[in-house]
Amino acid sequence: MKKYILASFLLLIGLGASAQKFAYVDTEYILKHLPEYKSALNQLDGLSQQYQKQVDDSFGEIDKMYKAYQADQVLLTDDMRKRRENDIIEKEKKAKELQRQKFGPEGELFQTRTKLLKPIQDKVSTVIGETAKNKFIDFVFDKSSESTMMIYASSNYDISNDVITRLGYKPGTLVK
Secondary structure (H helix, E strand, C coil): CHHHHHHHHHHHHHHHCCCCCEEEECHHHHHCCCHHHHHHHHHHHHHHHHHHHHHHHHHHHHHHHHHHHHHHHHHCCHHHHHHHHHHHHHHHHHHHHHHHHHHCCCCHHHHHHHHHHHHHHHHHHHHHHHHHHHCCCCEEEECCCCCCEEEEECHHHCCHHHHHHHCCCCCCCCCC
């Protein structure tokens, strides 16, 4: 009888102490399997090449202007020299602005990249979350990112509100 009670007790302890389950995914590997991702990358590559040609043409024009200026410099008056120098400087500013508009952090290429890739990445994240829930996995990490990144975490393990409460603040009351 004591054996049955001990066995039952150990079984209940084993069930109650279920461990957290971890998993990982390789999003880079997953994305390589998606035709829409490959298509988006091809579209971005084409756009990048188009933008780069525009920028290169603009800087090529500046180079021609500068070489013509150097060749004509001895024949120009001070006033004409200043005007040509200012034209070159203005053209260079415009070329750099074009480069920033196309390739900058808020440039057209970045915005297009976000527009094309975000829905695909969101779709993959959603499926990862659903898969984790179906397999009763608590945490999913991404193997392909440079720093291991958590993609999914069960909300049961989020202690953010507890920390806010212990700091003496009310959860959900954001500072304005």
